[in-house]
Amino acid sequence: MTGRLQTMLTEEELAAVENWRFEKRMPRHSATVRELLRRGLAAEGFLTAETGMKSQGESVCWVPNGTRPKIPTVPRLKRLP
Template sequence: MAELERPQRLQIMLTEEELAAVENWRFEKRMPSRSAAVRELLRRGLAAEGFLTAETGMKSQEFGVLGAEWDKAENPDRSEA
């Protein structure tokens, strides 16, 4: 198989909890690298339906890997915005 050229780099910032979720998924699925895992998650996400569509004025920080349900479970006394 010919080596796949990937000349573009994508850098994202994650919380420790988000990175742990990605890493846990990676190891459960036996993905060969973090990059491979993220590409697979992106592929699945792009193929999915019923996801959140950004409204005008939404900020990057409003989109997380773990979502509001995870945040409520981890921080039950945190008030909803």
């Protein structure tokens, strides 16, 4: 199952996504956002993959035995007034 999600980002959020994308050499914006979303969900324990699950051309975040992977945290941005 696939779905489409459209969102607006602040200039600071977009800059952070772009910086991460170039640092990780991600091919497209969509791949970058999917990977960041996967990492965030995995860090909170919401994303797991079954053993042997194949990726859909990107990456799969697998959490063995319910442990949390070591994923670098992204600093939270300040809310604009």
